[in-house]
Amino acid sequence: MADTACFIHHPGECCRARFVRRYKRFTVEAVALDGPDSGRTVLAHTNNTGSMLGLLRPGTVALLSPAASRGRKLPYTLEAMELHGRFVGVNTLTPNRMLRRAWETRSLPELAEYDTFRAEARTGQSRLDARLDGPGGPLWVECKNVTMVEDEVACFPDAVTERGHKHLRELMALAATGARVALFFLIQRTDGRCFGPADVVDPVYAGLFYEALERGVEAWPLVARVDRSGVRLGRRLAVVRP
Incomplete structure (x- = not known):
């Protein structure tokens, strides 16, 4: 894109x-x-x-x-x-802001059918970054900021993240109910050619990530171009498969 x-x-x-x-x-x-x-x-x-x-x-x-x-x-x-x-870009609030802006501008085809956007939406005992609602039902999205690139692969996370493990399990649980769920990875640098979990940094996250894909969780890795004035949404990257 x-x-x-x-x-x-x-x-x-x-x-x-x-x-x-x-x-x-x-x-x-x-x-x-x-x-x-x-x-x-x-x-x-x-x-x-x-x-x-x-x-x-x-x-x-x-x-x-x-x-x-x-x-x-x-x-x-x-x-x-x-x-x-x-x-x-290292501000972790930027992916959430960008997701909302992508919905407002209809810049992501995956968001086109949704009429409402709610940030910090509660599900059970947890909150996810966004819930969008449309004629086909809800879409739950968790946003992640990506700043690490190794051998031209944009990677997440850059440190062990128990919170990230929890989010993946929550998304899989939602997917099991038939809900649509997704991970929005905003890659705030332009030198990655594809995206994958950082298995060397956090092998547990990597295993859960690929399990989540198998269970119906969508992954949207998109590049962002950052300059002194702001951040612009760019191209989509392919996901590396094991």
Whole structure:
């Protein structure tokens, strides 16, 4: 699929910064290269709990968006890291925002028949990222952010994810009831030629992923092009089969 009109802006005008370190899991320290804090050391929140393998290298250029509230403890949010001259999006809220935008713009054929979109929809004792409803019944979707590429294969996850195991089991349980269910993998870099689970990183996830496909769970891996202004939905990748 070629790049579409499906585009989302970063929240606020981003600045470039030189990455220094990540600490306390959710905090990034960097030196602003432009914007109102140019030349100063700034702190940014990162919502990405993965390893961001190969991206968090001291001296690497980062893309930071300003916090919506001036009173927030950390004045910036980490949106992307530069790799080989291109930005790799690391904000884990972006896939959810992109899925909704894809539905609004009718950019994904799989979403065309659905009339309503509900985020953080409850099923049993859990919540999934989205539920869409249409004449044929509901569609449940869980969104994942992909930042890792190895040997031209876009891979998920980049760290062991028990939460991801849980989501796959929940999706399989829903599929067993006859519901339509899917995984939306937003690959926020452009150097992958296909997609597959990172079995070297998390073999349990890889096994559950392929089991889920056999049980009717759909996988939608789509590339995103990230720049200073925002994120654009791009082409679909094939899924590597064992």
